[in-house]
Amino acid sequence: MDFNKELDARGLNCPLPILKTKKALGELAAGQVLKVISTDAGSVKDMEAFAKQTGNELLGSQAEGKEYVFFLKKK
Amino acid sequence: MSGKRMALIATKGTLDMAYPPFILASTAAALDYEVQIFFTFYGLTLLKKDLSGVKISPLANPAMPMPVPMPVLVAALPGMESMATMMMKQKIKSKGVASIEDLRTACLESGVKFIGCEMTVDLFDFKREDFIDGIEYGGASTFFEFAGNTDICLFV
Numbered sequence: 001m002d003f004n005k006e007l008d009a010r011g012l013n014c015p016l017p018i019l020k021t022k023k024a025l026g027e028l029a030a031g032q033v034l035k036v037i038s039t040d041a042g043s044v045k046d047m048e049a050f051a052k053q054t055g056n057e058l059l060g061s062q063a064e065g066k067e068y069v070f071f072l073k074k075k
Numbered sequence: 076m077s078g079k080r081m082a083l084i085a086t087k088g089t090l091d092m093a094y095p096p097f098i099l100a101s102t103a104a105a106l107d108y109e110v111q112i113f114f115t116f117y118g119l120t121l122l123k124k125d126l127s128g129v130k131i132s133p134l135a136n137p138a139m140p141m142p143v144p145m146p147v148l149v150a151a152l153p154g155m156e157s158m159a160t161m162m163m164k165q166k167i168k169s170k171g172v173a174s175i176e177d178l179r180t181a182c183l184e185s186g187v188k189f190i191g192c193e194m195t196v197d198l199f200d201f202k203r204e205d206f207i208d209g210i211e212y213g214g215a216s217t218f219f220e221f222a223g224n225t226d227i228c229l230f231v
Contacts, residue, residue: 013171015102022105
């Protein structure tokens, strides 16, 4: 999937992946896509909840081994 | 903005209990909540520039996981509190959990408002210069002005 910015949140625990995602989205323009890579298993549910509550669309979410990759489209 | 609001009261000044208010507040802010935390009694310790006084004690905490079982009398020995704090901080770092300093900064950067309890400052003879900048000071009535119109209000 195409993306405009990548955020490496590997090794970070709750709530850091979400806080960093929020910050990274702030640097994007509306419609641009952020890719987030995380190793925190809790971030799968958290990222869904974040997208739902903030209106930034979660385009994709996939597990690659012990890593989780998310694509978020900025509102 | 979601238009939602959250108010917290932070009353405790230990390392473990410093986490809930800062985690909730920084996350709520990331979810576009407007957030205020009222720091009172020992909670005010969390607003000091120097956070080295924020420690964890193995005493009176039977739920604290220990690498080796430790009798209460041993846990009461001088230096045990500092050792427990050091071990907990190492664990926090190795697990990728944010430090209290980092979470506090995240709160401030995302617009969380900190209110320091004026009465506690006076009661414990705290000095304002020992606290970080950007704090508002007030009393219970100041807290209610915001808390009275929130979606979530928690006492931590």
